[in-house]
Amino acid sequence: MEESSEVHSEENKVSSEKDKKRRLKTPAQVMALERFYNEHKYPTEEMKSQLAEQLGLTEKQISGWFCHRRLKDKKLLRDEACASGRQDRSSVVIQDRGSGLGQDSCGSTKHGDYRNIDPREVESRRLYGNDFQVSDLTYKHMSHYTETVSGTDDTSSESSSSSQDKLFSQTEDPYDVENSRYLTHNGVIAPINAKSAKIMGYKPSGYLKVKGEIENAAITAVKRQLGGHYREDGPPLGVEFQPLPPGAFESPIQKPVREQYYDEDLSIPNSPDISGAERQPSLSNGYEPYNSKLSSQDLYMEEANNSGMHGSHYQDKISQLKQKSTVLNHVKPFPKQNSSLDLYEDSAGETSVYNSKRNQRMSTKHGVEGMRIDSVTNHRGHYDGKIESEMHDYANVSPNVIQRSEYFKFKPPNLIHNRFESLDTEERGLSTRMKKEEKVNRKWKGIKEHGNQVKLKMHSTNDIKVPKRVRHDLLQQDYVTKAPFTEMQTRKFLSKGSVMEMPSSFSEDETAENSSSQELGASS
């Protein structure tokens, strides 16, 4: 098993084009791809090329992967729409539908895409982290536009369309364009297809005017739901988007976590009615354009780490601890990013990657995920072309440890946060994959847990030798005591420093593995 996986990794790196036998992409590759997919569902040639180069894949493979990924999204969304059946009718949903309607997660503009479009489907798309995360990313990208251009921050279809037009026109950075192409500032998926973007994004006329008939049908369906509240050119839905009272959209179980762990920026009011992206302090000050060459490496690395951490915690902790551990996992051990929490990524791709089975699996965790309302939302463009080294690092990790399933573990908080029906979608039983992961995670539990510790205390190599149980206790202590924000920050800084000091060749995962090996040996 491990052997074969490792073999795959090796082979994948070397040549996937050598033989036509299908080869699984390494977890690292998948992770990177997923992450990238979250931000760029339709990568440009340049992006593909770079990605391919850095992942050791061919552009063809990259293109194919993205294509399949989009299909997968689509399929999942369809399934989700069918599965969700009757529940997605909340007003929140309706409001959000205003602007991004008719755009599937894959951005397909083909005539058949909306053939069976159902408002629920539209909504369901937002249930997937990737979409929403990307939207959050877009938020970050475009936040300034909403101020300078539209003036009206959060409006529905029409106003968002108009502002979107401007957003598009003002976006010069190809990457930004890429993002904006897909999403409206509302967080709803916008024309993903570049062509569609051209058509839709720049048309000042009403949304319906630029949409095809099929799309119109979808919009009509939404309108039906909206009833008299919907106005194409007026205040969106006739709804005043005033700040909701605290807790308006959060379940009692969500609130504590959010407040305690996600409100990094204490200055930012914790308003549940705004997306996590908006709440994310890093949104404004953390975002850097792609060309800034931010260390996406760190980002990716972090994801891997988080994934690993999450898995172990998830299995080891009881539910309430899970929540906290999850949060802790999001503490960004590897900074360079302005936001410590924002980097938590649920490879949304994978968030979207659950079929009915997976959704079932999610049900056991939605409580945890529900807690993580804010941590995920702060997406920003990570693509800076520095994936390679991290990928190598990932490649060193046993696929068993990572597994793709980690994506599922991180549920887009947006779901919970914006609409509760998302939880319903999660409550569909167990996924076999998750089971596997749990299995694997159990196996690597020590490793991961230690990995967490390593991340948190990387600065102290001695820590690695601390008996696992002790560290575990410490870790739990953190959870139980709900380490205050300042403490979290401190940890982050520590980890940051450690990262900075850590040789590039020194893989976190390696660290985790090595240390865990010691632990395992010691424990056994």
Next chain:
DNA sequence: TTGTGTTTTATTGCCTCC
């Protein structure tokens, strides 16, 4: 260990747009 089902990857064909 084997059979079965699921997921992922690769290939191919078709469509749309430029």
Next chain:
DNA sequence: GGAGGCAATAAAACACAA
């Protein structure tokens, strides 16, 4: 006609149960 994308299909890889 080429490029890009979607959809369908096949096959490999994988996981799980008996």
